[in-house]
Structure formats: C-alpha cells, structure tokens
Amino acid sequence: MHIIVCIKQVPDSAQIRVHPVTNTIMRQGVPAIVNPYDLYALEEALRLKDRYGGRVTVLCMGPSQAEAALRKALSFGADEAILVSDRAFAGSDTLATSYALAAAIRQIQKDMAVDLVFSGKQTIDGDTAQVGPGIARRLGLQLLTYVSKIEGIDVEKKEIVVHRRAEGGAQILKTRLPCLVTILEGVNEMRFATMGDMFRAARYPLKVWDKDAAGIEDIEKVGLKGSPTVVAKVFAPQPRAQKAERIETQTGAPADLAVTLLAKLFTRYPHIEREIRKQAG
Amino acid sequence: MTAEAPSTTPAKKPAGRRRVEFDPRLAAYKGVWVFIEHEHNRVHPVSWELLGEGRKLADRIGVELAGVVMGEPGAATRDFCSEAFHYGADLCYLVEDPVLAQYRNDPYTSSLTALVREYQPEILLLGATTLGRDLAGSVATTLGTGLTADCTGLNIDMENRSLAATRPTFGGSLLCTIQTLNYRPQMATVRPRVMQMPERNTDRTGRIVEQRIALAEADIMTKVLQFIPDANQEQARLEYADIIVAGGRGLKRPENFQLVWDLASVLHAEVGATRPVVQAGWVSAERQVGQTGKTVRPKLYIAAGISGAIQHRVGMEGADVIIAINEDPAAPIFDFATYGIVGNAMQIMPALTEAFRQHLATAKLAG
Ligand SMILES: Cc1cc2nc3c(=O)[nH]c(=O)nc-3n(C[C@H](O)[C@H](O)[C@H](O)COP(=O)(O)OP(=O)(O)OC[C@H]3O[C@@H](n4cnc5c(N)ncnc54)[C@H](O)[C@@H]3O)c2cc1C
Ligand SMILES: Nc1ncnc2c1ncn2[C@@H]1O[C@H](COP(=O)(O)O)[C@@H](O)[C@H]1O
Numbered sequence: 001m002h003i004i005v006c007i008k009q010v011p012d013s014a015q016i017r018v019h020p021v022t023n024t025i026m027r028q029g030v031p032a033i034v035n036p037y038d039l040y041a042l043e044e045a046l047r048l049k050d051r052y053g054g055r056v057t058v059l060c061m062g063p064s065q066a067e068a069a070l071r072k073a074l075s076f077g078a079d080e081a082i083l084v085s086d087r088a089f090a091g092s093d094t095l096a097t098s099y100a101l102a103a104a105i106r107q108i109q110k111d112m113a114v115d116l117v118f119s120g121k122q123t124i125d126g127d128t129a130q131v132g133p134g135i136a137r138r139l140g141l142q143l144l145t146y147v148s149k150i151e152g153i154d155v156e157k158k159e160i161v162v163h164r165r166a167e168g169g170a171q172i173l174k175t176r177l178p179c180l181v182t183i184l185e186g187v188n189e190m191r192f193a194t195m196g197d198m199f200r201a202a203r204y205p206l207k208v209w210d211k212d213a214a215g216i217e218d219i220e221k222v223g224l225k226g227s228p229t230v231v232a233k234v235f236a237p238q239p240r241a242q243k244a245e246r247i248e249t250q251t252g253a254p255a256d257l258a259v260t261l262l263a264k265l266f267t268r269y270p271h272i273e274r275e276i277r278k279q280a281g
Numbered sequence: 282m283t284a285e286a287p288s289t290t291p292a293k294k295p296a297g298r299r300r301v302e303f304d305p306r307l308a309a310y311k312g313v314w315v316f317i318e319h320e321h322n323r324v325h326p327v328s329w330e331l332l333g334e335g336r337k338l339a340d341r342i343g344v345e346l347a348g349v350v351m352g353e354p355g356a357a358t359r360d361f362c363s364e365a366f367h368y369g370a371d372l373c374y375l376v377e378d379p380v381l382a383q384y385r386n387d388p389y390t391s392s393l394t395a396l397v398r399e400y401q402p403e404i405l406l407l408g409a410t411t412l413g414r415d416l417a418g419s420v421a422t423t424l425g426t427g428l429t430a431d432c433t434g435l436n437i438d439m440e441n442r443s444l445a446a447t448r449p450t451f452g453g454s455l456l457c458t459i460q461t462l463n464y465r466p467q468m469a470t471v472r473p474r475v476m477q478m479p480e481r482n483t484d485r486t487g488r489i490v491e492q493r494i495a496l497a498e499a500d501i502m503t504k505v506l507q508f509i510p511d512a513n514q515e516q517a518r519l520e521y522a523d524i525i526v527a528g529g530r531g532l533k534r535p536e537n538f539q540l541v542w543d544l545a546s547v548l549h550a551e552v553g554a555t556r557p558v559v560q561a562g563w564v565s566a567e568r569q570v571g572q573t574g575k576t577v578r579p580k581l582y583i584a585a586g587i588s589g590a591i592q593h594r595v596g597m598e599g600a601d602v603i604i605a606i607n608e609d610p611a612a613p614i615f616d617f618a619t620y621g622i623v624g625n626a627m628q629i630m631p632a633l634t635e636a637f638r639q640h641l642a643t644a645k646l647a648g
Contacts, residue, residue: 016451016454017454094418094428095421095425095426095428124573125451127449128418128431129418130418131418132418133386133422134418134421134422136386136419137390137418137419137422137423138422142386142503143386143387143415144386144503145386145415146411163509164411166508167320168320168321168510169508169510169511170508170509170511171383171384171505172507172509173385173503173504174504175502175503186566228425228461228462228463228464229428229429229459229460229461230461230462231458231459232438232445232457232458232459232460233457233458234450234456235455235457236455237455237456237591237594237595243615244603244605244614244615244617244618244621246615246621246623247621252624253632254624254628254632254633255632255635255636257622257632258629258633258635259636261604261622261633261636262636262637262640264620265602265604265620269602271580271601272581272601272602275523275524275580276524276549276637277641279523280548280549280641281549
C-alpha cells in the first residue's frame with residue numbers, strides 16, 4: 001500500500017492580527033504550522049500502513065521553509081517527504097496548485113505505484129477544500145471527500161470501502177484504487193512522535209523538486225498565469241453602525257435586568273415574541 | 282509567508298487588479314445558473330437562497346436565471362423544476378438518469394460539465410455544502426475555470442460585467458473580493474443561510490430544457506452501498522433555527538453550559554457554541570457557529586460569555602436581534618449586538634430563563 005498525503009504549511013491563523021489602522025496583515029512572528037486538517041489525513045494514512053503495511057509519502061508545495069512541515073510529518077512516521085518548490089509557483093490559486101501537485105504525484109508514481117492520495121478537508125488559510133478534488137480530477141482518480149472512516153481495503157481486489165459525511169447522514173461508498181480521499185477533521189488523534197522518528201526526521205535528506213523535477217509540462221498552468229481567480233481587493237469587515245443598547249436598571253439585580261430586557265425586546269420586536277410563542281406551541 | 286512564496290491562498294497575491302484583455306469568445310457565455318441540490322427527495326434550502334441571489338445578478342446583467350436539476354427519472358425530479366420556477370428561475374436544465382439517483386462525484390461531474398459546455402452559462406452557483414463543494418471543485422478543475430469558495434457576498438462589477446465574489450480570508454479577519462476575469466463560467470459556492478430566502482411565488486412558471494447524457498452504471502466505479510441517516514438531525518436544525526441560545530468560554534466550566542440548555546428549553550431554541558467550547562468538548566462540533574462552523578440567521582440569537590471574535594461574528598451577525606451577556610463592557614460583541622447586558626452570565630442566564638418562563642406562562646393564562 002503506497003499512500004501519498006498532501007500537506008500544506010500555513011500561518012497559524014489563530015495568531016494573525018490585522019493592523020487596526022492600515023488593515024494589513026501583521027505576519028511578523030506568526031508561526032508556520034502544518035495545516036491542522038492535514039494531520040488527520042496523515043494519521044489516517046499511518047493507521048492504514050499499520051494495518052496493511054506499505055509506505056507513506058508526504059508531499060508539500062511551498063517555499064523552502066515548508067521543509068519544516070515535512071519534517072514534522074516524518075517525525076510522526078511518514079517514510080518519505082517531497083517538497084515541490086519553485087518561484088514559478090508563486091501566486092498559484094487552487095486550480096494551479098492542483099496542477100502542480102498532480103504533476104508531482106505522476107513523478108512519484110514513476111518510482112512506485114500509488115494506491116491512495118490523501119488530503120485534508122481544507123486549509124485554514126485558503127479554506128477552499130478544492131485542491132483535493134482538483135488533484136483527483138487531474139489524475140483521473142475516483143474522489144471520496146469528507147471521509148470519516150475507512151471501513152477497509154481489499155488489497156487483492158484493490159477496493160476500498162469508506163464512510164463519507166453527507167448532508168443528514170453517512171454515505172457508505174465502495175470504489176476502486178487508486179483513489180483520492182479527503183479526510184474529515186476530528187476522526188482520529190495524532191500519535192506521539194517517537195524519539196527514533198524525531199532523530200530520523202531531523203537528519204532525513206528531503207527531496208526538493210523544482211518545476212522540472214516535478215514534471216511541470218505547461219508552465220502557463222502554474223503560478224499567477226495559471227490562476228483564473230484574481231484578488232480584486234482586500235478590506236476589513238464593515239463595523240456595524242450601531243452599538244448594543246445597554247440594559248441597565250437601578251438595582252442592577254439580574255432579575256430586574258432580565259425583565260427590563262424582555263420588555264424592551266417585545267415592544268420593539270413583536271415578531272420575536274410571536275416566534276417564541278410559535279415555538280413554544 | 283512572504284509575498285513571493287508559492288501559495289494557494291488567493292489573498293497572498295498582490296491586492297491590485299490584474300489587467301486582463303477580455304477574450305471575445307467569452308461573450309458567448311450567457312446566463313446565471315444555480316445548481317439545485319437535492320438528496321433523499323428534499324431540495325437543500327441553500328438552492329432556493331441561491332436562486333434569490335442569482336435572480337438579482339441575472340437582472341443586473343439582463344440575462345436569464347436557470348436552475349440545474351439532475352436526478353433519477355420521475356415526477357419528484359420534475360417537481361424540483363417547478364419549485365425552482367416558484368423561487369425565481371426562468372428555466373431549468375433537467376438531466377434525468379438512473380445513475381444520478383444518489384449523489385456520486387463522477388456522474389454528477391460529467392453531467393454538469395457536459396451541460397456547461399453545451400449551454401455556456403457565465404455564472405454558476407452552488408451551495409457550499411458537502412455535496413456542493415465536492416461537485417464544484419471537480420467541475421471547476423475539469424472546465425479549467427476559477428471557483429471562489431464559501432462566498433459571503435456576490436455582486437457584479439459592471440465595468441467588466443464580471444462576478445465579484447467576496448469571502449473571508451486570513452482566518453476571517455479580512456474580506457477579499459475575487460474575480461474570475463478571463464475564464465467562463467465564473468463559479469462560486471455560498472454557504473447555507475448566508476443569503477436570504479426569496480419569496481416563493483406559485484404563479485411563476487418556466488420552461489424546461491431536457492438533456493440526455495450517456496452514462497452506464499457499469500462505467501461508474503464508485504458504488505453507494507448504504508446511506509445511514511443521522512440519529513440526531515441536529516446538523517440541519519441549527520442552521521435553520523429561528524431562535525438560538527449560544528454559549529462561550531465565559532461560562533468557565535462545562536457544567537455551567539447547562540444554563541444555555543435551560544434557557545433554550547424554555548424558548549424551544551437550538552443551542553450554539555463558540556469554537557473553544559466545542560474544542561473543549563462541552564458540546565458537539567455540529568453546534569459550532571462561525572467561520573469554521575455553521576452560518577446561522579435566526580430571528581433571535583442570545584450569546585452568553587461570548588467575546589464576539591470576528592470568526593464567530595461572521596457566522597451569526599445575520600440574526601435579526603442579538604442579545605449579548607458579557608462581564609467585560611469592552612467585549613467586541615457589544616459593538617454589533619442589539620442589546621447588551623454587562624454582567625456575570627452565571628447570574629444573568631438563570632434570571633433570563635425565569636423571566637421568559639414567567640412571561641410565557643402569564644401570557645398563556647391571559648390568552
Ligand atoms: C481560522 C480560525 C477559525 C475560527 N473559527 C471559529 C468559529 O467558527 N467559531 C468560533 O466561535 N470561533 C472561531 N475561531 C475562534 C475565535 O477567534 C475566538 O477565539 C472564539 O470565537 C472565542 O470564543 P469565546 O468567545 O467563547 O471565548 P473568549 O474569546 O475567551 O471569550 C470569553 C468571553 O466571555 C466573557 N466572560 C468571562 N467570564 C464571564 C462571565 N462570568 N460572565 C459573562 N461573560 C464572561 C469574557 O469577557 C470574554 O469576552 C476561529 C479562529 C481561527 C483562527
Ligand atoms: N500547497 C500545498 N501543498 C500540499 N498540499 C496542499 C497544498 N495546498 C492544498 N493542499 C491539500 O489540499 C487540501 C485542501 O486545500 P484547500 O483547497 O486550500 O482548502 C489541504 O488540506 C491539503 O491536503
């Protein structure tokens with residue numbers, strides 16, 4: 001079983017601050033992390049490896065610093081790591097990214113057949129959930145998104161059965177390998193890195209592929225040129241014109257505050273009272 | 282993350298407008314389409330919300346609004362077309378085939394891309410649901426066009442007649458407007474409840490354009506073995522709830538979250554929560570409201586011990602009335618709530634529950 005896991009290095013958006021005056025992103029000191037959603041994909045791949053044997057290759061497209069994300073993945077037990085990095089990729093949107101990653105996966109396949117490609121549900125910076133489906137389409141792989149559970153793999157028949165989160169329930173799907181699976185968040189818990197793997201990860205000779213090594217055939221399809229979407233403007237959310245009306249009473253006692261609030265609410269918004277009555281039956 | 286770093290985040294591109302010569306061939310693409318999503322005989326309401334929004338866009342550029350209905354042959358599938366007319370569509374493209382009985386990526390992607398190639402819409406909208414995101418990503422890649430995910434606003438840039446799709450970026454702290462300049466169709470997904478539900482007008486009708494596709498079950502590699510409906514349907518309920526009581530980290534301890542449930546039960550409301558509370562395991566992930574949770578649009582949203590961070594706010598500011606209880610008078614939630622009570626949620630919540638209970642009881646007696 002050879003599984004490729006696509007991981008992205010992202011800024012820890014919990015720590016991103018917007019400059020209050022200029023509305024620009026203050027990136028200084030914001031740590032880069034492995035996209036949290038991708039760790040569920042990695043753990044699921046490692047579990048399949050534990051179950052069926054095989055190899056896990058982690059693949060990342062990004063600047064040279066993204067090496068850190070790959071080493072992190074190695075420390076959890078990934079077998080091999082490849083960084084796809086080239087200035088030509090700068091400004092790639094999801095369409096261009098899936099083109100570059102699909103090309104790299106074809107290259108990997110030349111050395112060893114690939115049974116499964118995993119990706120996270122989405123990234124916390126791009127947040128589009130499109131790169132996975134994009135890669136599947138480009139490689140002609142069956143696509144299984146929002147997978148919450150891998151029921152099992154029939155290695156002989158090359159078939160996989162998964163639970164997929166759909167609206168209002170779970171779809172149980174069976175398909176043929178190779179296929180692309182995007183893993184839902186929260187479905188597993190990442191294992192602890194072992195000392196041995198941490199040492200190995202630190203010393204591991206990463207493969208870094210430029211556009212040629214990654215097998216990019218059409219340079220027009222990556223970077224800004226290969227990206228149909230254009231950011232026309234970035235701006236701060238509109239502050240609401242009006243601040244909250246403060247509910248205050250003489251005593252400040254909770255019961256008084258509550259009664260005062262209800263009186264104001266139901267006078268100004270009779271439809272809310274109607275709604276509450278409707279719900280209450 | 283530097284500006285020249287390879288990235289997939291559109292916002293990292295220079296924020297200026299890139300000048301692109303308009304390809305005259307693109308003028309052949311006309312009309313606004315909305316994909317009508319249905320499963321288990323029920324259309325997802327996001328499709329009607331999108332028809333409402335699509336209507337505005339179509340009127341702005343003076344074109345027709347079409348619904349795209351795909352499913353197994355039969356009256357149910359056709360009824361969805363009539364419904365689409367009631368919600369504002371001028372016409373519907375209808376693909377009926379047994380292979381489309383349940384959603385699967387492959388046959389849906391090939392059918393939708395075939396339709397787009399044949400009839401060339403300039404704008405194609407889908408719901409940002411699990412189904413819609415799955416389908417939109419595949420269709421956009423197959424067509425080689427741009428797709429803007431999870432938009433919170435759609436508009437037309439009249440200067441170049443293109444779709445201006447606005448979405449949160451950088452963890453919700455900023456918004457960005459994205460355009461697909463030299464590719465058609467321009468695709469976007471929008472989350473349920475972001476757009477308003479249009480009026481349903483049963484007098485409206487439209488025409489149906491039927492399209493055959495040649496797909497054999499034997500050629501489709503993915504099979505649906507089973508569908509297991511959720512035991513608790515709370516997933517769908519929260520987004521469409523009319524009254525929501527939500528709690529945040531200000532409640533301090535998991536036991537105190539009971540105060541939220543207590544008030545909700547008096548109001549027959551749904552319960553929502555902030556992300557830290559979900560991550561701490563106080564309530565299930567289905568109840569998270571916000572950028573990485575649900576977008577809600579209730580008539581009344583009561584927020585207890587919630588700071589009002591932008592990532593939470595984007596999920597609930599569409600509420601008609603917001604009541605905030607927070608002990609910090611400077612909490613951001615007071616900047617956009619309707620009513621604010623500065624105080625300890627552990628004392629205010631029981632008082633509020635009691636006041637609502639009494640009000641409902643007396644009114645019942647009076648009525
Ligand atoms: C990429 C990204 C996505 C995110 N997505 C979401 C999302 O979808 N949804 C979401 O909610 N968050 C999301 N967040 C997190 C968000 O930024 C905030 O951290 C979160 O909303 C804060 O939750 P809170 O208000 O419960 O907690 P806090 O920010 O800790 O606020 C607690 C509040 O309670 C008040 N308080 C304390 N004690 C009391 C008391 N006794 N009585 C009354 N008030 C009290 C405090 O004054 C404070 O204002 C996201 C963050 C990132 C980076
Ligand atoms: N630059 C990248 N390198 C490797 N994998 C990526 C990259 N960008 C996106 N992915 C994968 O695609 C998934 C969806 O990303 P997105 O479409 O940006 O939300 C992520 O969870 C990753 O698994």
